[in-house]
Amino acid sequence: MKKCALLLICFALIGCSGGQRQVKQPENIRNYKNIAVIKFDSPDPVVSYKMTEKISVRFANRGFNVLDRGKLKKLADEDALIQSGVSDPIRTALAGIGITGLVFGNVEKYDCESQKAWTWTGMSPERTTKEDCSAVMSVKLVDINSGEVIWKIRKSHSEYAEDMTAQTVLGIVLAEIEEEMPEIQQ
Secondary structure, three states: OHHHHHHHHHHHHHHHOOOOOOOOOOOOHHHHOEEEEOOOEOOOHHHHHHHHHHHHHHHHHOOOEEOOHHHHHHHOOHHHHHHHOOOHHHHHHHHHOOOOEEEEEEEEEEEEEEEEEEEEEOOEEEEEEEEEEEEEEEEEEEEOOOOOEEEEEEEEEEEEEOOOOHHHHHHHHHHHHHHOOOOOOO
């Protein structure tokens, strides 16, 4: 009887939690409300552009003020920022317009590999093609003056199925990252 009561209490507690995880926010995240998102590093320029834009929107939806990419391009060459970091003149220019944090990202892996497989449909085997897709992405928010990493995350995901695409898997990775992004409380 005691075991049944204990089980009921456990199920009640789990059910009441709502299934939401508490994400630990950096203590000083409000100091980084004004950010610039630097072009994501990726072997595929289209993926680089799309992920940069999507992360910019995600940060904006979480209460951050995100510098318009057009303004950023006028101040700095993003490829140079990716390769050699933020120089003093660029840091000064960005700080001069109120930017306190920079967001860098990297799509490390984004691909699919076709694999032939045998499946049974009825009485005879049938050869099908399944896609083994995976994606890995990392994102970090860095203090513009000190270079200190304020928040960072690296997520990966793989799927093995028919009609799977690398874009679908990368979307799953992006959703997992978004769940753990910091938020500026209004």
